[in-house]
Amino acid sequence: MFDIGAAFSGTYAEARGKFVAAARTRVPDVEANTHPTARGAENEALAIDAALVGEIASASLLVVTSGMHGVEGFAGSGCQVALLQDDVVANAIAHAKIAVLFVHAANPFGFSHLRRVNEDNVDVNRNFRDFDSTAAPNAEYAAIHALVVPDRWPPPPEITQAIGNYLARHGMRRLQAALTRGQAEFADGLFYAGRKPAWSNLVLRELLARHGRERARLGWIDLHTGLGPWGHGERIYNGPDEAAAIARARHWYGDDVTTMYDDTSSSSLLTGASFHAAIESCPGVEFTGITLEFGTKPQQDVFNALRAEQWLANHPDTDVATRQAIKQQMRDAFFDERDVWKAMVYAQARATVLQAIHALAT
Numbered sequence: 086m087f088d089i090g091a092a093f094s095g096t097y098a099e100a101r102g103k104f105v106a107a108a109r110t111r112v113p114d115v116e117a118n119t120h121p122t123a124r125g126a127e128n129e130a131l132a133i134d135a136a137l138v139g140e141i142a143s144a145s146l147l148v149v150t151s152g153m154h155g156v157e158g159f160a161g162s163g164c165q166v167a168l169l170q171d172d173v174v175a176n177a178i179a180h181a182k183i184a185v186l187f188v189h190a191a192n193p194f195g196f197s198h199l200r201r202v203n204e205d206n207v208d209v210n211r212n213f214r215d216f217d218s219t220a221a222p223n224a225e226y227a228a229i230h231a232l233v234v235p236d237r238w239p240p241p242p243e244i245t246q247a248i249g250n251y252l253a254r255h256g257m258r259r260l261q262a263a264l265t266r267g268q269a270e271f272a273d274g275l276f277y278a279g280r281k282p283a284w285s286n287l288v289l290r291e292l293l294a295r296h297g298r299e300r301a302r303l304g305w306i307d308l309h310t311g312l313g314p315w316g317h318g319e320r321i322y323n324g325p326d327e328a329a330a331i332a333r334a335r336h337w338y339g340d341d342v343t344t345m346y347d348d349t350s351s352s353s354l355l356t357g358a359s360f361h362a363a364i365e366s367c368p369g370v371e372f373t374g375i376t377l378e379f380g381t382k383p384q385q386d387v388f389n390a391l392r393a394e395q396w397l398a399n400h401p402d403t404d405v406a407t408r409q410a411i412k413q414q415m416r417d418a419f420f421d422e423r424d425v426w427k428a429m430v431y432a433q434a435r436a437t438v439l440q441a442i443h444a445l446a447t
């Protein structure tokens with residue numbers, strides 16, 4: 086048994102190195118899609134790396150992505166490295182005769198800089214929108230923006246009181262829905278969808294089109310953290326609101342697959358999610374997508390880490406000690422250093438990937 090803890094990393098650069106090394110033990114070529122301008126926290130280059138393993142010309146492709154939400158990549162990258170080192174997984178891929186595309190750090194800027202968003206404060210998983218037609222403004226977010234991202238941090242007592250009043254009146258679920266649906270009105274706010282396709286969006290669409298559009302079937306597992314009970318992996322359906330596709334996801338993974346289209350998921354209904362890239366890049370291909378979401382901290386702690394970090398981004402002259410404390414709080418909200426958490430996360434990622442390989446077998 087290999088060392089699961091060693092598959093995880095302390096920085097984006099370390100994670101990238103481990104991913105490339107692990108992938109090269111399976112295939113000669115790892116494709117680097119280097120960001121044209123942005124640099125990392127240590128001034129390192131930033132890239133979305135991709136490795137295609139298994140039966141390259143198969144009718145079935147499984148895509149496994151990490152780091153769509155930057156800092157969440159610490160967990161997803163560790164899972165990808167472990168999956169690439171895992172001979173049980175490699176043998177399953179070979180027997181099923183499928184191709185598997187590992188896409189590392191879909192938002193490398195956020196990963197390196199310990200942000201959930203990208204170089205333009207954009208939530209990449211809200212950015213897969215139709216920018217030609219104007220989306221309805223998120224009025225519920227507009228009503229609370231000034232409370233959620235206040236001018237001062239820690240927030241003054243009247244702001245905390247106002248949030249408390251909102252929660253007492255509407256509840257956490259309503260606050261989550263207002264926030265996480267995505268908004269395009271406040272570029273300095275949370276869950277900002279952006280006003281044009283992000284670099285990560287364009288790279289993912291190109292990767293999916295090139296590797297996916299000639300296949301018969303496409304499965305996608307997108308690795309995330311920050312929602313749900315500690316160490317639990319929730320399989321959240323990530324696709325269009327179509328009964329047959331939801332039923333197929335449950336057939337693959339089990340009836341505990343949740344969806345944002347009813348109230349089964351810890352995720353609220355959101356717009357501009359990543360699955361649009363798959364169905365638009367690979368028309369006519371049978372698509373089955375899920376988000377695998379691992380719980381870290383209580384929801385209120387994750388919420389406050391996001392607020393603090395957005396405030397920090399809006400105040401770049403903040404002193405070093407405050408900056409470091411907020412960044413540590415952010416990392417801790419989306420990743421757990423303990424081996425027991427990593428073991429729980431990898432066990433569930435591994436089981437989910439093995440289920441997908443089985444379902445896609447040709």
Ligand SMILES: [Zn+2]
Nearest residue numbers: 154157309310
């Ligand atoms: Zn996420």
